[in-house]
Amino acid sequence: MLALVLPIMLMQVGIAPTSSPVTAVPPELQDRPPRDTVRNAAMPDRPASRAAIDLCLDTARTDPAKARSYAEEWVSRTGGLQRAAGRHCLGVAAGHQGDWAAAAAAFLAARDEAGDEAGFKARMGALAGSALLAGGRPAEALAALDAARSAAAGDADLSGAIALDRASALVALGRPDAAVAALDEARRLIPADAHAWLLSATLARRLGDLATAQQQIERAAAIDPRDPAIGLEAGVIAALGGRDDAARQSFASVVAAAPDSPQAAAARTYLAQIGG
Incomplete structure (x- = not known):
């Protein structure tokens, strides 16, 4: 999951007043803590490029406007997997600015430009799902997450993070039984x-x-x-x-x-x- 707090407001109703004098509860599946599961997703086999994306991602956390400008220039002058890596940073920077629509678009474009880098594609799809959830678009988020789930088979950490976001989307879509199943999957994949x-x-x-x-x-x-x-x-x-x-x-x-x-x-x- 993208290392950002995602304000997903789901099922915000109070505790049943006949059960307890407590009348308000923290909303579930919301404001999840930062997760670094996909932080170093870009360019895994290219050390120089990985160093560049790491620098851009670090800047995105401290100065997202600067990182966004740098990533936009990066995207404009590159192609293929290099451009996909630039879109990855662009999405993270946009997310840190609260521009979830731009973040989702950048991650989806990175996924689609990643060629045969299956792991990177899965991670970009997962990031897109998180951004779509944050932007209040759970149906689109679930579609992106379902595609990422298939591509992430064999990666327990990423698959577990995807399962958590799928649960959020399913709750938002009024499908609590399916959300329970998604959380069962998450606990199996990431039991710690x-x-x-x-x-x-x-x-x-x-x-x-x-x-x-x-x-x-x-x-x-x-x-x-x-x-x-x-x-x-x-x-x-x-x-x-x-x-x-x-x-x-x-x-x-x-x-x-x-x-x-x-x-x-x-x-x-x-x-x-x-x-x-």
Whole structure:
């Protein structure tokens, strides 16, 4: 997944008020943390070109306007896989500027210009899917991700990242059962990825399966015990299950571990709601 935060707003409804005094929840499958799965996708067998794309990508994170200008010039004077590499950087720079339409277009063009570089094509398709999701175009995102999924066979990390984005697209399209299957695939492919377990727990909780949600959030916490998003979700699941003491403990741990985070702000609200 592109190392950007993707603001995908999905299924934002509150916890059932009859189950808990907690009345708001963090949206699932949203604002995922940066992932570097595809960062070095371009020019894998050409060290000089890889150094150039790495420099451009690094600049895109610190000065996206400069990187975008450089990448546009790169694209204008090259062809084939070299131009595809320039489009890769162009897409990352546009994404860091919040121009998701331009980012998606650049990644799709990079994919289509990549010739027989199957791994690169798969990664560009995955990036395009992420950008399309961020731009609120889940149907197009799912099409790009499905194509990338086929091309990424054998690459567990990339396939797992694609599965997570497919789950987001499927939730946005009102297909929660298919999203559950996509998350099952993600956990199988990247079992040490705490976020895959977090998203699975959140969706299970949304679907009313608190037992499964509890098992999955415990697995997420075992992998990354200090992630405030995991602690917050653990508290929500506990509150819905009527385990207010456990909920308070989880929410308090979020405040202690990341006091200035959005999750801590939510945890303080939840603590006030459940009391004690």
